[in-house]
Amino acid sequence: MKKILITGANGMLATAIKNALSGCEVYAFSSQELDITCSQSLHKNIATILPDYIINCAAYTAVDLAETEEEKAFKINALAVEKMAQIAEQYRATLIHFSTDYVFDGNVSKPYAVDHPTRPVNIYGASKLAGEKAITQVNAKHYIFRISWLYAPYGKNFFNWIAETDLEELSIVNTQTGSPTSALDVADFMNHLIHNDPKNYGTYHFTNQGEMTWYAFAKAINQKLDLNKTINPVATFKTAAKRPTYSAMDCKKTEQVFNYLTPSISDGLDRVVARYKS
Ligand SMILES: NC(=O)C1=CN([C@@H]2O[C@H](COP(=O)(O)OP(=O)(O)OC[C@H]3O[C@@H](n4cnc5c(N)ncnc54)[C@H](OP(=O)(O)O)[C@@H]3O)[C@@H](O)[C@H]2O)C=CC1
Ligand SMILES: Cc1cn([C@H]2C[C@H](O)[C@@H](COP(=O)(O)OP(=O)(O)O[C@H]3O[C@@H](C)C(=O)[C@@H](O)[C@H]3O)O2)c(=O)[nH]c1=O
Known part of the structure; x- marks a missing residue:
């Protein structure tokens, strides 16, 4: 049975x-149990477990706060990730890591190819890009999956915010386009990868298929959850961090290499809505 450290x-x-992994021995560590910025703790746990795969879900994800916490964002998203890649290589574990559509600047009008030049427009994106580069340089067995606009029926995310807020009227930007992606679908893909690993290491894109604005996504959530909120489109919404105006990503390489059909945005949302209601 494969050993997975999360x-x-x-x-x-x-x-x-x-929840999605099946037929594996899973060793999952919270931030309290394993702080990835503590290289001794990383080393000790990896050396003891000797995992086949390390799935790094630890990250600094506060996009706006990162603008004033640059050092912390880089420490978690880049420096700790570099160390993790070195230890993974030392113990022959495959490192699976997640990056973001925010490594791109948004100045395009068709989905980004994996090898399109990166140019983050905020600190969070820059810290995630530095993490990507560190892993690539260490050159351990690794997969980097750029994912985007992640949501789930739990946790802090756009879907849950719309579902739970008491506000009856929301103003949501219709000037940023991307691909809302269900964490449940990313998780199913991870299970597929671990049981069907082509060992074709490198950087990939994985999102639900299609693209929409945050406004359109909010309207879809509102409708599918029968929330009856008023959702107004706005051109700007003031935030500390700049965001790319367009960040859909081309996932063809992923579909081909992993022989995997990625679900549409609509199917992804239906599944999260069903899970949220249950
Ligand atoms: N959310 C999104 O929309 C997107 C996310 N991604 C990427 O996907 C990955 C997963 O994101 P997501 O699940 O949304 O993130 P979350 O913010 O939900 O989870 C990140 C986790 O990392 C933990 N963590 C933070 N610092 C450390 C540390 N020093 N050591 C160990 N654990 C730590 C946090 O613990 P605690 O809460 O205790 O600090 C938290 O449990 C990340 O790499 C992210 O960059 C990519 C694109 C979109
Ligand atoms: C609260 C609010 C936000 N917005 C806008 C702000 C922003 O442009 C957009 C989404 O805001 P959020 O803060 O929810 O999303 P954001 O933190 O930008 O989400 C990002 O998170 C990181 C971790 C990623 O890697 C990205 O892929 C992406 O998912 O909605 C409104 O238009 N109206 C509102 O009332």
Whole structure:
């Protein structure tokens, strides 16, 4: 049975992955149990468990706060990740890591190819890009999956915010387009990968298929959950961090290499809605 070590185990994606993995021995560590910025703790746990795969779900994900916490964001998203890649290589574990659509600047109008030049427009994106580069340089057996606009029926995310807020009227930007992606679908893909690993290491894109604005996504959530809120489109919404205006990503390489059909945005949302209601 394959041994899987998961970091950041109480986060949104890790929760989905823990639920989706089947036929594996899973060792999941919360931030309290394993702080990835502590290289001794990383080393000790990896050396003891000798995992086949390390799935790194630990990250600094506060996009706006990162603008004033640059050092912390880089420490978690880049420096700790570099160390993790070195230890993974030392113990021959395959490192699975997640990056973001926010490594791109948004100045395009068709989905980003994996090898399109990166140019983050905020600190969070820059810290995630530094993490990608560190892993690539260490050159351990690794997969980096850029995912985007992640949501689930739990955790802190756009879907849950719309579902839970008491506000009856929301103003949501219709000037940013991307691919809302269900954490449940990313998690299913992880289970597929672990049981069907082509060992074709490198960087990939994985999102639900299609693209929409945050406004359109809010309207879809409102409708599917029968929330009856008023959702107004706005051109700007003031935030500390700049966000790319367009960040859909081309996932063809992933579909081909892993022989995997990624679900549509609509199917992804239906499944999260069903889980949320149950
Ligand atoms: N959410 C999104 O929309 C997207 C996310 N991603 C990427 O996907 C991955 C998973 O994100 P998601 O599940 O949403 O993130 P979450 O913020 O839900 O979870 C991240 C987890 O990492 C933990 N963590 C933070 N610092 C450390 C540390 N030093 N050591 C160990 N654990 C730590 C947090 O613990 P605690 O809460 O205790 O600090 C939290 O449980 C990340 O790499 C993220 O960059 C990519 C694109 C979109
Ligand atoms: C609260 C609010 C936000 N917005 C806008 C702000 C922003 O442009 C957009 C989404 O805001 P959020 O803060 O929920 O999402 P954001 O933190 O930008 O989400 C990102 O998280 C990181 C971790 C990623 O890697 C990205 O892929 C992406 O998912 O909605 C409104 O238009 N109206 C509102 O009332």
